[in-house]
Amino acid sequence: MSINIVHKTLRKTLLSDPDLTNCLIRALPLIWIGTTPTYDGEWLKLTSTLGQYPAITTGHTFENKKSGGEGLISSAYVKVNIDSSTYMFFLEPYKGNYDNYQGLDTRDGAVHYARSRNGGAETTTELTGQDWTAETKFTIKHENDQTDVYFYIGDVEKAHHTTNISTQPYEICCAEPNAVVREVSLKYPPGIKLR
Amino acid sequence: MTVYRRIFKMKTLGSRETGDLRPEISDNLPHGLNYLVLEYDETAQTCVVEAWCSNHLLLKAEDRKNMVDLQALDKHPATVKTLPSHAKSPKTLGRFALSVRAHSPPNAEVDKEKKTVKFQGRQGPYKRMVKQKTTDGTDEELYVLDEG
Numbered sequence: 001m002s003i004n005i006v007h008k009t010l011r012k013t014l015l016s017d018p019d020l021t022n023c024l025i026r027a028l029p030l031i032w033i034g035t036t037p038t039y040d041g042e043w044l045k046l047t048s049t050l051g052q053y054p055a056i057t058t059g060h061t062f063e064n065k066k067s068g069g070e071g072l073i074s075s076a077y078v079k080v081n082i083d084s085s086t087y088m089f090f091l092e093p094y095k096g097n098y099d100n101y102q103g104l105d106t107r108d109g110a111v112h113y114a115r116s117r118n119g120g121a122e123t124t125t126e127l128t129g130q131d132w133t134a135e136t137k138f139t140i141k142h143e144n145d146q147t148d149v150y151f152y153i154g155d156v157e158k159a160h161h162t163t164n165i166s167t168q169p170y171e172i173c174c175a176e177p178n179a180v181v182r183e184v185s186l187k188y189p190p191g192i193k194l195r
Numbered sequence: 196m197t198v199y200r201r202i203f204k205m206k207t208l209g210s211r212e213t214g215d216l217r218p219e220i221s222d223n224l225p226h227g228l229n230y231l232v233l234e235y236d237e238t239a240q241t242c243v244v245e246a247w248c249s250n251h252l253l254l255k256a257e258d259r260k261n262m263v264d265l266q267a268l269d270k271h272p273a274t275v276k277t278l279p280s281h282a283k284s285p286k287t288l289g290r291f292a293l294s295v296r297a298h299s300p301p302n303a304e305v306d307k308e309k310k311t312v313k314f315q316g317r318q319g320p321y322k323r324m325v326k327q328k329t330t331d332g333t334d335e336e337l338y339v340l341d342e343g
Contacts, residue, residue, distance in 0.1 A: 053332045087330060096331030099294060099302075107327075114231075120294035120302050121253070121314065122337070125231050126285045139214070147226065150217070157217035161229045163258045163291075176330060 043185040048177040055087070055176035056186055057095050063169035064144055075139040075152075076174045077187035080132055084110035085178040089138035091170035100166035102149050104138055107178065114151040114159035116166075123164040127153075135187070142168065196251040196320060198289050198343030201265040202233070202278040203244050211239060218244050219273035227260035228268075233283040243281055247289040251341040252319030253312065254291065290342040293321070296335040305338065312338050 038045045048054055064072045072091075080086045083106060090103020099120040104127075106112050112127040130153070139152035146167050151159040175184035208222065209215035216239055218232060230246040246268065248260035269277055293312055295303045304313040305321075312321050321338040329335050 053328075053330060055330070090330075092330065096329070098329035098331065098335070101330065117294070119315070120296075122290075122292040122294060123229060124290045124292070125229055125247070126287055126289070127231065128233060128283050128285055148224065150221065152214075155211045155214040155216060156235055157215075157221055157232060159229070159231050160218075160221055160224055162224055162226050163229060163254065173330075179328060179332065 043187060045183060045185045046175070047183045048181055050181050051179050053096075053176060053179060055095055055173045056184075057171050057173040059171070061093065061169035061171050071141055071143045072168055072170065073139065073141045074170075074172045075137060076172075077135055077137050078132070078174050079135050079185045080175065080177075081183040082180075083130075083132045085180045086132070086182055086184065087173070087176040087178065088132055088136070089140065089174045090115075090176075091140060091142065091172060093166070093169065094171050095173050102140060102142060102166065102170070103173075104140070104151055104153070105178075106132065114161065116149055116161040116164045118146075118164040118166040121164045123161050125159045125161065127158060138174070142170070144168065196249065196341045197261075198247055198249050198291075198341050199260070199262045199265055200245060200247045200284075200288055200343065201262070201268070202281050202284065203246065203268060204241055204275040204278060205244050205273050206275060207235065207239055207242050218242050220244065220268070220271065225260075225264065225267075227254075227258045227264065229289060231285075231288060233281050241275055243278065243283075245281065245284055245288060247343075249289070249291050249341045251291055253293060253314055253317050253340050255317075287342055291340045293338045293340060294329075294335045295338060296329070296333060303338075305336075312340070 076089050078088050087105040093100050101117045112130040114125045116123045141150040146165045149161050149165050150157055175186055206219040208219050209217050228246050228248050230244050233243040235242040246265055250259045250261050310320055321340050323339050325337045
């Protein structure tokens with residue numbers, strides 16, 4: 001018996017229903033200049049270039065339009081070789097729209113933050129007890145009505161914001177060094193999971 | 196303009212196994228409050244949460260909260276008790292800020308003499324300004340409105 005997979009139909013189905021469990025979205029490397037990605041069968045590794053702002057993204061946006069749907073949930077397993085100056089996992093209406101960012105990152109040196117932005121107004125909560133050189137599962141849950149965003153690290157909620165939350169749809173992005181040289185790793189596949 | 200903070204020992208919901216362990220307050224956190232989970236206990240039945248809020252004038256009216264709003268959680272069914280301090284509490288927990296950059300039209304008006312910012316019809320003071328880059332490498336001035 002042979003199985004004929006209609007890839008176009010399958011992809012359309014997967015992308016149109018964010019409520020599907022184990023929906024595997026192929027992450028698309030974006031603007032990685034001067035580096036050669038490597039893949040060891042588990043981790044996709046990329047090295048950034050000084051002065052650049054590359055990120056691994058879905059390349060398209062997601063929005064939960066399901067009738068009765070409450071929110072958008074996305075996850076990724078990411079790590080970085082030096083735990084500073086990196087946007088580890090985040091949502092933006094399009095990559096680079098920092099005014100409406102919801103994410104987890106290190107800035108101000110090696111301070112870890114949960115960060116929410118809406119039209120440029122920002123709420124940050126400083127996170128404690130973090131080491132993102134180790135494999136870390138990041139999950140962001142965003143309510144459709146913009147009331148809450150939940151930041152999970154591992155399998156536990158670490159931070160929760162109710163202020164300065166922007167609106168879907170979002171592109172899902174990860175492993176963006178902030179103009180510094182970093183080796184970032186994304187567990188691939190799966191890269192980014194929606195459910 | 197003040198960032199208010201309060202530490203609670205709270206009951207939890209969910210589990211690590213199902214990937215949704217969280218403070219019980221998570222499912223109905225009052226608007227205007229934010230929090231950091233300082234730790235979960237070994238049994239995952241309780242956790243320590245440090246909640247925070249601000250009354251800064253640049254926040255929307257419905258987002259401005261004060262210490263009384265945090266104290267209202269003392270009697271919440273999810274709260275086991277309040278704690279005076281915790282070893283894992285960060286020096287600076289929360290911050291409100293505003294990004295101003297070359298938008299057309301500008302997203303905010305800054306008066307550097309009076310150290311005030313006007314945004315979406317609301318006006319208030321800022322503490323300091325930090326120049327930095329955004330996720331696409333463009334310049335922005337980040338005006339720190341409140342932190343603590």
